[in-house]
Amino acid sequence: MRQRFLHLRLVAWLALALLLMALDGRSQAVAYLRQTIGVVVSPLYLVEQVPFALYRWWDFGVTPRAELLERLRVLERDNLILTVRSQKYAALESENMRLRELLGASLDLGDRLLVAELLPSALEPGVQKVLLNRGARDEVFVGQPFVDASGVMGQVVRVMPSRSIGLLITDATHALPVENNRSGVRAIAVGTNLGTLLELAYVPNNADLVQGDLLVTSGLGGRFPPGYPVGKVVSVEMDPVSPFARVLAEPSASMLRSREVLLLWPDHGTPADTDQTDGNPLSVNGGGEPGP
Numbered sequence: 001m002r003q004r005f006l007h008l009r010l011v012a013w014l015a016l017a018l019l020l021m022a023l024d025g026r027s028q029a030v031a032y033l034r035q036t037i038g039v040v041v042s043p044l045y046l047v048e049q050v051p052f053a054l055y056r057w058w059d060f061g062v063t064p065r066a067e068l069l070e071r072l073r074v075l076e077r078d079n080l081i082l083t084v085r086s087q088k089y090a091a092l093e094s095e096n097m098r099l100r101e102l103l104g105a106s107l108d109l110g111d112r113l114l115v116a117e118l119l120p121s122a123l124e125p126g127v128q129k130v131l132l133n134r135g136a137r138d139e140v141f142v143g144q145p146f147v148d149a150s151g152v153m154g155q156v157v158r159v160m161p162s163r164s165i166g167l168l169i170t171d172a173t174h175a176l177p178v179e180n181n182r183s184g185v186r187a188i189a190v191g192t193n194l195g196t197l198l199e200l201a202y203v204p205n206n207a208d209l210v211q212g213d214l215l216v217t218s219g220l221g222g223r224f225p226p227g228y229p230v231g232k233v234v235s236v237e238m239d240p241v242s243p244f245a246r247v248l249a250e251p252s253a254s255m256l257r258s259r260e261v262l263l264l265w266p267d268h269g270t271p272a273d274t275d276q277t278d279g280n281p282l283s284v285n286g287g288g289e290p291g292p
Contacts, residue, residue: 038160045121045131045163052120112265114138116146118258119163128171128193128255130154134263135162143223146261151229151252152176152217153261169230170195170255177220178230183208186218187247189230195255198231200247205238207245215249225266229253 114134121131134140136159144156146166154168169176172193178200179186185207187200203209213233219226231249238245 034158035160038158038163042160042163045119048121049119114140114263114265116164116261116263118261123165126193128154128168128174128191128195129157130166130168132156132164132166132261132263133162135160135164137161138263140164140263144263144265145224145228146263147228148253148258148261150254151231152224153251153253153255153258155223156263166261168195168255169253170198170251175201176224176230177218178215179218180209181214181216183213185209186220187215189215189249196250197234198249198251200249203245203247205243205245207247209233209236209245209247211236214252222266225264 116132116134119131119133123129123131130153132140132146140156140159142156142159146153146155152169154166154171154174156164157167158165167174169189169191170193171191174191176189177186178189185203187203187207187209189198190201192199200209200215211233215230215233217224217226217228217230229252231251233247234250235248236245237247
């Protein structure tokens, strides 16, 4: 009798799970429910991060003084290099402004930025996701792109009051419009779930793409601002029996090593094609989110 009761309970839970999966794509009620659950479980994220915080505190406390002084010297040297480079970039920006004025072109004074920290957390096995320490209180929205110091990393797919979850561009469900910085050839970069590679979908065999080409965001779809580095082409394989080439690229961003990212606000503000509480980004604009 008890075994039969367990079987009935298992069937009931499975039926409930299937019902929620069906409603998730057809009703916003599940999205609101997910948001409510996110608020409730937010303290659990804080508890999960306590061991990591204690380890970092302990590691910093036992670091030898000589090592700290060496790190300080390296940081001071890097700061000097960056300061000199910034002076050069300022001169180049001024020159670019003058050229744009001469050509009568519109000038983009820069995107709104917000620094966010990547928190250690085990989210979903087999899915390339990260946890950020910024949420709805910081005006973060679903579909918002984020980058690290080297290039595009991904976009936000779920927002909680003080936390958000981002989907990396290397996830197999993510798609990002890109263009070749050298030739202008446009393509769609999709993830491979390997964490280190992207693949360009449906690239003709005669496309002007060679190893070493830099891929940048094209701005198509309006989700990712144009001109941000995405990756470099590492291989181009022509298939004589197929009209499409197999093109692989290595992400510019440090997908496995970055600890901080910059959240970007496009000029047009929050995308209108994405629900602000929770939702699935459109694949043409940069990826899809399969569910909770």
